[in-house]
Amino acid sequence: MTQSVADLPAASGSARVLRRLLRHRTGVLGLVLSAALVLVALLAPVLSPDDPAAVDFGRVLAEPGTASWLGTDELGRDQFSRVLHGIRASMFVGVLAVALAVLVAVPLGLVAGYYRGAVDAVVSRLTDTLLAFPFLVLAVGLAAVLGPSLTNAAIAIGLSLVPNLIRVARSETLRLTGEAYVDACVAAGARPATVLGRHVLPNSVNALLIQITVMIPQAIISESLLSFLGLGVQPPTPSLGVMLSAAQTYFAQAPWLVVFPGLTVVIATLAFNLLGDGMRDALDPKGNR
DSSP: OOOOGGGSOHHHHHHHHHHHHHTOHHHHHHHHHHHHHHHHHHHHHHHOSSOTTOOOGGGTTOOSSSSSTTOBOTTOOBHHHHHHHHHHHHHHHHHHHHHHHHHHHHHHHHHHHHHOHHHHHHHHHHHHHHHTSOHHHHHHHHHHHHOSSHHHHHHHHHHHHHHHHHHHHHHHHHHHTTSHHHHHHHHTTOOHHHHIIIIIHHHHHHHHHHHHHHHHHHHHHHHHHHHHTTSSSOTTSOOHHHHHHHHGGGTTTOTHHHHHHHHHHHHHHHHHHHHHHHHHHHTOTTSOO
């Protein structure tokens, strides 16, 4: 029987992927930036020089300097501390939204691709219906229904990410169920759960990981948009979207209120996109060893 990827030594495969990723310059840059953002999110309370919600009317709209590295906002709150906590909110939403999408979409995609027939038809029609709505429109609509909060924003974004991930999981399942080793397992009497769990899912991981790295920047941008529209994080809790929304009135007077949160969103999005490109090349079985 042909040996599946799931049966190969995991350590060897992981080392090979890591070597390929480390040879990918933009991938390494994305990895470093992404790791730095995650670290900042975890250590935001420690790294923040001030309470991000502390008001100081004696320092209203202070320019960036030694007293406040990124300046202060219209209430005298330290922008550097608020940006750090904004990154924390974005990373929280990114992780929670993607985790929710994976938990919902991957089982549905596996089941639809394996059983086909009526099950596949129902899942595919549901997926096509959701894909008829633009991603951000769907996320905004779900957030409006669920109500404004950080957790609800993450749920809305996660559900909006589900259709594309279902398609990836279903496509991989359809491809892999045509392989000889899967046919041999079925002929040997293996149960569907065993076939999916031991052979199909492990061999789908590469494609799913690439899709996940694409979904994270989508989630970050969506969180900023929802918070900007008042459907995500609620003031005075720091969020990059909330900061950008509040800065509109003061753009001419204090442009740093827009520049630093906006630049942070750009860097976060770029970091995970670069990491996704690197992961795609590193996981490509046709790549250089």
